[in-house]
Amino acid sequence: MRRTIIKASSSNARHRRHRGIAVAGSLLGLTLALCGSVAPAQDAPAEAADAKLEPDFTPLFNGKDLTGWEANLEPSKEGIRFKMEDVCSVSDGVLTGTCKTTSWLYTKRSDYTNFVLKLEWRWLKQKSKGRGPDAGLLFRLALGGMTCYAMDLGLGDTGPLWPLGRKCKTDPKRTNKWRCMPTENAEKPVEQWNQCVITADGGDLTLEVNGKVINTATDAEVVAGHIGLLLEAGTIQLRNIRIKGLKK
DSSP: OOOOOOOOSSTTOOOOOOOOTTOOSSOOOOOOOOOSOBOOOOOOOOOOOOTTTOTTOEESSOSSSOTTEEEEEOOOTTOOOOOHHHHEEEETTEEEEEOSSOEEEEESOOOBOSEEEEEEEEEOOBOOOSSOOEEEEEEEEETTTTEEEEEEEETTEEEEEEEESSOOBOOGGGBOSSOBOOSSOOOOOTTSOEEEEEEEETTEEEEEETTEEEEEEBSOOOOOBEEEEEEEESEEEEEEEEEEEOOO
């Protein structure tokens, strides 16, 4: 994912993208907009998280529609304006995002501070040979600028941690001007479901992919914010998005 600026406020607000010189290529592959058409994929309906196994988790996505979410969509290069349904669809418990413009989905609630966020995602096969699939998860997100922590979900570039307008300490050996690279690539091949866990516990941030801790940070800013999905290129699917609050 590339560095992006979110202009504040309502779901109809326009957002502009800030392109810096040599801005860290693929920013945030947390926290999603997508581009290109895809071949249809067949998959069994997603099952909701088992309340008995995860009694303290609350769904952020009900598997039926985008109740509880807002969208901010940039106009296309031709000036075309899109609605949420033009970019996202929901079927069988799965949220599918297809890029027609850079798009942000974010929770209406903005009081998520300390939590464990879980979800599953996968990339579909892309017919377009342009820019590679790219998306991200945003958390402790403040609207009015790209002020958040972000986890890159870019295909083949999953796991970098971006402190966008926020501070934290990361491993200096894996950190460049923009982001902290993951310890390993734990992503599964295209069309296979991946599991993601983001833990924000006070000043400690932990990113997990498919059961492996692939990035961490300390001394992060402890602030409330939205949970967001940034869609930048390609077609991505997500399901079983749920969250558990942590008491501090």
